[in-house]
Amino acid sequence: MIVFWILALVLIASAVFTVTAQKPVYSVVGLLANFIALAAMYLTLQAEFLAVMQIVVYSGAILILFVFVIALLSSGTRPFEVGPDKAPRILIPALAIAVLTLAGLTVTALHTPITVVSTATTNGTTGDANAFGSVANFGAALFTTNLLPFEVTAFILMVAVIGVVLIAGDATPGAVEGRRKKRRPGVREPIVKALRQAQDDNG
Amino acid sequence: MTVSPESYVALSAVLFFIGVVGVIARRNPLIMLMSIELLFNAANLALVAYARAWVNNTGHVFAFLVITVAAAEAAIGLAIVTMTFRRSAHVDVDEVSALRG
Numbered sequence: 001m002i003v004f005w006i007l008a009l010v011l012i013a014s015a016v017f018t019v020t021a022q023k024p025v026y027s028v029v030g031l032l033a034n035f036i037a038l039a040a041m042y043l044t045l046q047a048e049f050l051a052v053m054q055i056v057v058y059s060g061a062i063l064i065l066f067v068f069v070i071a072l073l074s075s076g077t078r079p080f081e082v083g084p085d086k087a088p089r090i091l092i093p094a095l096a097i098a099v100l101t102l103a104g105l106t107v108t109a110l111h112t113p114i115t116v117v118s119t120a121t122t123n124g125t126t127g128d129a130n131a132f133g134s135v136a137n138f139g140a141a142l143f144t145t146n147l148l149p150f151e152v153t154a155f156i157l158m159v160a161v162i163g164v165v166l167i168a169g170d171a172t173p174g175a176v177e178g179r180r181k182k183r184r185p186g187v188r189e190p191i192v193k194a195l196r197q198a199q200d201d202n203g
Numbered sequence: 204m205t206v207s208p209e210s211y212v213a214l215s216a217v218l219f220f221i222g223v224v225g226v227i228a229r230r231n232p233l234i235m236l237m238s239i240e241l242l243f244n245a246a247n248l249a250l251v252a253y254a255r256a257w258v259n260n261t262g263h264v265f266a267f268l269v270i271t272v273a274a275a276e277a278a279i280g281l282a283i284v285t286m287t288f289r290r291s292a293h294v295d296v297d298e299v300s301a302l303r304g
Contacts, residue, residue: 004206008214015218015241019225024233031237038244045211045255050247050266057270062240062277069281070233073288094227102220109212109249132258141260142267149264153271160275168282 003044010037024070028063035059046133211252218245232287232296236280243273 011034018030035058042051131137142150218241225238247266254262287299 001206004210008210011214012217012221015221018237018241019221019229019234021234024231024237027234027237031240034241034244038248041211041248042251044206045251047251047254047263047266050251050263050270053267053270057274058240058244062274065277065281066233066237069285073285091228094224097227098220098223101223102216105216105219106213109216110209132260133255133263137260138263138267142264146261146264149268153268156271156275160278164278164282167279168285 004041007037007041007044010034011041024066028066028070031066032059032063035063046131048133049135049138050133208252208256212249215245215249215252218248230296232280232284235296236277236284239280240273240277243269243276 014030014033014037018027018034021027021030035054039051039054039059042048042054222238222241222245225241226235229235229238247269250262250266250269254260254266
């Protein structure tokens with residue numbers, strides 16, 4: 001009970017910090033706190049595997065991607081100082097839309113009847129090998145009844161990789177050839193030339 | 204005393220609200236992308252809460268798929284940000300209008 005409220009407080013505070021931070025790096029730090037608190041929240045909901053995935057995928061992969069992009073884009077120039085945010089100008093419509101979203105979500109959620117199944121039927125608690133939400137339990141669900149969505153996941157990731165290479169790769173014609181031509185002559189060419197000459201002399 | 208699923212869903216709605224404010228009110232594309240990650244996380248929290256309430260694994264599987272889609276979205280979004288910066292040397296979503304009709 002008290003764990004829930006502490007985690008909820010951390011989640012909301014870090015989310016607010018993420019949204020209101022002045023620099024993207026601060027946002028990344030706030031997001032990291034948010035992800036870790038959410039992983040702990042998953043543990044209170046008996047979703048062990050998802051908690052681990054939250055740490056590995058979000059904190060380990062996505063946030064590192066953000067940090068690298070910030071570091072690379074900000075080096076040398078200052079592209080992120082783009083003047084004041086839109087917040088003062090459109091704060092009222094933004095808040096209106098967001099509050100409507102919040103109200104709709106909350107009303108819908110609270111009017112959905114939920115029959116809470118007691119912990120006794122979940123076959124143990126967090127940490128048991130065969131309990132609800134454990135790795136074995138999740139894996140059985142993922143690889144039997146939900147195998148097709150899992151395979152579609154692989155396709156989505158492949159499309160994302162191809163898209164990223166197409167978008168962010170150097171797509172100008174002749175980029176690769178130009179880069180090869182501009183390569184500085186290293187130590188390899190004189191040696192090769194000397195070897196060829198030696199072969200010619202011998203043969 | 205256990206926490207009711209409604210509390211989790213209400214928390215999820217609050218997090219979604221904060222994320223929506225971030226997407227609408229910020230003009231830095233990186234912070235907008237991070238706010239979108241907040242939206243994904245709020246949805247995931249609701250999914251996991253309902254999965255626990257009904258003791259049904261499908262919510263966990265769906266949350267897993269959402270994490271995958273979030274990873275793909277972050278990768279492509281950051282690629283677009285990188286490309287935009289390479290072209291125009293400043294990243295402001297208000298001034299990116301190359302595809303405007």
